[in-house]
Amino acid sequence: MYQYDSYDQALVDARVADFRDQVRRRLDGSMSEEQFRPLRLMNGLYLQLHAYMLRVAVPYGTLSSAQMRMLGDIADKYDRGYGHFTTRQNIQYNWIKLDEAPDILADLASVEMHAIQTSGNCIRNTTSDQYAGAAADELVDPRPYAELIRQWSTFHPEFSYLPRKFKMAVIASETDRAAMRLHDIGVQIVRNAAGELGCAFYVGGGMGRTPMIAPLIREFVPLDQFITYSEACLRVYNRHGRRDNKYKARIKILVHEIGKEEYSRQVEEEFAHLLTQGIEPPTAELERIKAQFADPAFEAGASDALDRSDPDFALWIDNNCVTHKQPGYIAATISLKPVGGIPGDASSDQIRLMADLARDYSFDELRVTHAQNIVLPHVKKADLYTLWQALDVAGLGTANLDQVGDIIACPGLDYCSLANARSIPVAQKLSERLAPKQQEIGELKLKISGCINACGHHHAGHIGILGVDRKGVENYQLLLGGCEGADTSLGQITGPGFDEDGIVGAVERATDYYLAQRENGERFLDTYRRLGMTPFKEAIYAPNSVKNGEPANG
Amino acid sequence: MKILTGNDLQSGAVTWWDGATWSLHVEDSADVGEHGEDIAARENAARRVVSPYVIDAEQSPDGIRPAHIKERIRALGPTVRLDLSLKPADADAGMWVI
Amino acid sequence: MVETHLRFRDDEPVGDPAVTVDAFGDQTNASAVRLEPGDEARDLLPYLERLKLIEVNFPAYTDGRGYTSARVLREAGYTGELRAVGDVLVDQLAYMRRCGFDSFAPEHPLNAADAKAALARYAEVYQSTTDGRLPVWTKRHG
Numbered sequence: 072m073y074q075y076d077s078y079d080q081a082l083v084d085a086r087v088a089d090f091r092d093q094v095r096r097r098l099d100g101s102m103s104e105e106q107f108r109p110l111r112l113m114n115g116l117y118l119q120l121h122a123y124m125l126r127v128a129v130p131y132g133t134l135s136s137a138q139m140r141m142l143g144d145i146a147d148k149y150d151r152g153y154g155h156f157t158t159r160q161n162i163q164y165n166w167i168k169l170d171e172a173p174d175i176l177a178d179l180a181s182v183e184m185h186a187i188q189t190s191g192n193c194i195r196n197t198t199s200d201q202y203a204g205a206a207a208d209e210l211v212d213p214r215p216y217a218e219l220i221r222q223w224s225t226f227h228p229e230f231s232y233l234p235r236k237f238k239m240a241v242i243a244s245e246t247d248r249a250a251m252r253l254h255d256i257g258v259q260i261v262r263n264a265a266g267e268l269g270c271a272f273y274v275g276g277g278m279g280r281t282p283m284i285a286p287l288i289r290e291f292v293p294l295d296q297f298i299t300y301s302e303a304c305l306r307v308y309n310r311h312g313r314r315d316n317k318y319k320a321r322i323k324i325l326v327h328e329i330g331k332e333e334y335s336r337q338v339e340e341e342f343a344h345l346l347t348q349g350i351e352p353p354t355a356e357l358e359r360i361k362a363q364f365a366d367p368a369f370e371a372g373a374s375d376a377l378d379r380s381d382p383d384f385a386l387w388i389d390n391n392c393v394t395h396k397q398p399g400y401i402a403a404t405i406s407l408k409p410v411g412g413i414p415g416d417a418s419s420d421q422i423r424l425m426a427d428l429a430r431d432y433s434f435d436e437l438r439v440t441h442a443q444n445i446v447l448p449h450v451k452k453a454d455l456y457t458l459w460q461a462l463d464v465a466g467l468g469t470a471n472l473d474q475v476g477d478i479i480a481c482p483g484l485d486y487c488s489l490a491n492a493r494s495i496p497v498a499q500k501l502s503e504r505l506a507p508k509q510q511e512i513g514e515l516k517l518k519i520s521g522c523i524n525a526c527g528h529h530h531a532g533h534i535g536i537l538g539v540d541r542k543g544v545e546n547y548q549l550l551l552g553g554c555e556g557a558d559t560s561l562g563q564i565t566g567p568g569f570d571e572d573g574i575v576g577a578v579e580r581a582t583d584y585y586l587a588q589r590e591n592g593e594r595f596l597d598t599y600r601r602l603g604m605t606p607f608k609e610a611i612y613a614p615n616s617v618k619n620g621e622p623a624n625g
Numbered sequence: 626m627k628i629l630t631g632n633d634l635q636s637g638a639v640t641w642w643d644g645a646t647w648s649l650h651v652e653d654s655a656d657v658g659e660h661g662e663d664i665a666a667r668e669n670a671a672r673r674v675v676s677p678y679v680i681d682a683e684q685s686p687d688g689i690r691p692a693h694i695k696e697r698i699r700a701l702g703p704t705v706r707l708d709l710s711l712k713p714a715d716a717d718a719g720m721w722v723i
Numbered sequence: 724m725v726e727t728h729l730r731f732r733d734d735e736p737v738g739d740p741a742v743t744v745d746a747f748g749d750q751t752n753a754s755a756v757r758l759e760p761g762d763e764a765r766d767l768l769p770y771l772e773r774l775k776l777i778e779v780n781f782p783a784y785t786d787g788r789g790y791t792s793a794r795v796l797r798e799a800g801y802t803g804e805l806r807a808v809g810d811v812l813v814d815q816l817a818y819m820r821r822c823g824f825d826s827f828a829p830e831h832p833l834n835a836a837d838a839k840a841a842l843a844r845y846a847e848v849y850q851s852t853t854d855g856r857l858p859v860w861t862k863r864h865g
Contacts, residue, residue, distance in 0.1 A: 122636075168635060484698055
């Protein structure tokens with residue numbers, strides 16, 4: 072993985088000093104909260120429902136074991152013994168003190184980490200495929216390109232006061248594991264007809280109030296021009312993105328309002344101009360970064376055999392492990408969704424354990440997924456059972472990847488001052504209610520957001536839940552049919568909302584209906600797409616239907 | 626009644642105006658009447674609070690009860706981690722929020 | 724000590740008041756113009772030769788359109804004074820310099836020591852702009 076050179080280190084160190092000075096000026100009164108707020112946001116520090124919250128960047132979701140260990144230590148030293156992994160591959164701490172924040176940034180800098188631009192109207196953390204470097208189906212490892220984007224976007228002097236936040240994702244496979252088209256810019260590394268590598272640019276996706284799937288803006292940008300093209304995309308947005316209305320300020324609104332052809336035309340014009348300015352890093356820089364993402368020293372001829380005699384282990388292999396490009400290896404997902412647990416949360420002890428396991432079994436490397444789980448990307452099959460046993464003992468061995476218990480949930484009203492309803496108790500109840508049927512149901516991506524900002528990605532859930540405030544009482548809307556892959560689709564609302572117990576019953580009726588109707592190994596999403604909303608809606612809202620002893624809408 | 630809540634600038638802790646200073650406990654809240662905005666502005670400028678705002682609340686048998694669930698969660702702590710709340714020993718504390 | 728005007732040029736400042744873009748079109752002898760956030764910087768490109776001062780207004784420092792205006796003008800070859808006015812805080816100075824601003828007339832006076840520290844804080848930069856600073860990737864590869 073990427074390692075800082077003295078330049079990278081100098082930059083994060085300078086940023087720590089910068090922020091330390093800004094905090095000093097805030098605390099001594101030289102700066103008002105109004106002046107300070109955008110600056111602290113650009114260092115990932117929010118004032119939240121209970122305390123300051125710090126969002127630490129995990130660039131394209133990749134962590135070394137030393138970095139992971141530091142994240143665990145920070146949770147103990149400065150917070151309350153746990154961290155929350157987010158839907159953008161970052162980690163959040165919920166109980167930070169302002170005067171300690173610069174010290175946390177200094178500790179992070181000591182392991183080549185930071186909280187730069189994890190909030191604010193600037194370019195945020197670029198996310199990627201959690202199996203990058205391990206996946207058999209990738210064209211190339213997308214992360215060097217994500218690292219180039221990270222450096223280009225860090226402290227960008229022109230794009231630090233955009234109309235709104237800006238999120239990018241990079242993938243390099245046909246299977247989109249990073250929800251690429253639901254980003255402001257999604258980049259897919261592709262090959263053209265001549266066999267050359269380049270970037271397809273999708274611009275104008277996003278969730279929130281007005282979810283949109285990013286249209287293809289340019290089919291192919293040569294690799295040695297893609298930073299310049301990105302700059303052109305951002306410049307047009309900075310210039311023309313709406314600034315009159317916070318809810319209409321994302322680039323998706325601009326692309327939608329002027330149309331993708333016009334947006335593309337403006338970008339081409341700016342691109343042609345910027346190509347004369349020599350702003351693209353040289354190919355040597357990409358090569359330098361790529362060299363740091365070379366394969367680890369895989370053992371050639373490692374055994375592909377797995378002893379499946381332990382049924383719990385066999386289930387975990389089948390659910391949580393995916394084929395690796397290297398024979399004898401596997402990429403393993405550590406579920407942070409134990410039954411009835413808080414999705415994405417891990418205690419400091421669990422974090423340190425995962426760091427140790429990565430050191431011992433995964434060439435020192437971990438990934439944070441946008442589904443709020445952790446991946447050990449390069450595990451030798453011979454080590455897998457030992458690894459799983461260690462995870463199991465620590466409550467990290469739940470075999471539910473992409474199943475209904477693998478819930479994505481934002482922190483919701485328990486933690487977030489933007490929320491309208493709590494999301495975590497709903498996740499916990501659904502996890503417990505559906506656990507007995509989880510294996511039978513199979514793949515079902517359930518996503519819960521506590522408000523329309525959609526940090527839980529509910530629009531992209533096969534089943535999505537949106538928490539709303541109905542006259543001061545928490546209420547939940549149910550959506551079906553969202554999908555974040557290459558066949559991206561947005562969920563549709565089923566009908567009237569439910570209270571907390573009602574939504575649990577409604578989801579169960581939807582899954583029961585699926586089980587009754589599925590054909591030929593269909594997933595929930597497939598059956599829904601085949602049958603449509605109408606019969607599902609009937610099953611969910613069936614009048615006077617009594618399921619498991621409770622009325623339909625109660 | 627109208628009460629005032631904010632966060633401590635340095636620690637980030639949720640605080641409630643008790644008439645003279647800022648308390649960690651919602652039950653200490655004073656009725657600020659029509660003066661909430663003025664108090665908020667003064668305290669904010671003096672850096673004794675950050676992001677203060679006025680909310681509705683009522684006197685109830687359990688003490689002062691913020692009108693909206695969000696502020697009740699703010700007063701208590703995360704309902705899903707009562708061990709981190711202001712009432713870790715009270716298993717029923719979460720019910721007060723609803 | 725406070726600064727009401729920071730300037731990084733050796734020549735004499737222009738005395739003329741900066742006119743609006745609209746008015747500028749009619750005044751063939753004006754040499755100073757003010758760009759508002761919604762103005763198109765490229766509208767000034769035909770007049771760069773005679774312009775001695777371009778002010779870019781930041782009514783709210785969170786409106787970052789002025790950064791683009793500045794870069795566009797410098798990329799087009801403008802060598803006159805490029806001044807940031809309005810809601811300019813110490814914390815924006817470094818980015819503004821990188822975008823091509825060489826003078827600042829902030830609405831609220833700046834602390835001179837803070838301004839100096841802010842401008843010196845980042846010894847390295849990741850991006851290439853017209854400010855002449857070598858980006859890290861040039862230093863890495865020559």
